[in-house]
Amino acid sequence: MKILVEQGIVKEKKRTLAEEAALPTYEVVHQPKACEDCGKIVTNRVCNTRKNNVPYPHYKTNCTACHMYKHPETGEFNLTNSAIQHYYRTKHK
Numbered sequence: 001m002k003i004l005v006e007q008g009i010v011k012e013k014k015r016t017l018a019e020e021a022a023l024p025t026y027e028v029v030h031q032p033k034a035c036e037d038c039g040k041i042v043t044n045r046v047c048n049t050r051k052n053n054v055p056y057p058h059y060k061t062n063c064t065a066c067h068m069y070k071h072p073e074t075g076e077f078n079l080t081n082s083a084i085q086h087y088y089r090t091k092h093k
């Protein structure tokens with residue numbers, strides 16, 4: 001565990017006085033890395049998927065790092081909110 005702390009992969013968690021008697025606990029240090037989708041250097045990237053009903057039911061996936069939407073056909077995160085709304089208004093199921 002000591003070598004992981006030296007490499008910055010984990011860090012020791014802060015403990016209350018009551019927890020001092022127990023063994024130390026560790027948490028993972030999340031490393032910044034290039035996002036698989038948008039290519040930005042991100043830490044703890046999150047994608048939100050929401051269901052929309054207008055103009056017909058569909059799901060929209062949004063990246064919280066670059067704020068772009070996933071293209072329903074190519075899967076790339078290259079659409080703005082207005083562009084994906086235009087996509088669903090003009091394309092019929």
Ligand SMILES: [Zn+2]
Nearest residue numbers: 038063065066
């Ligand atoms: Zn992104």
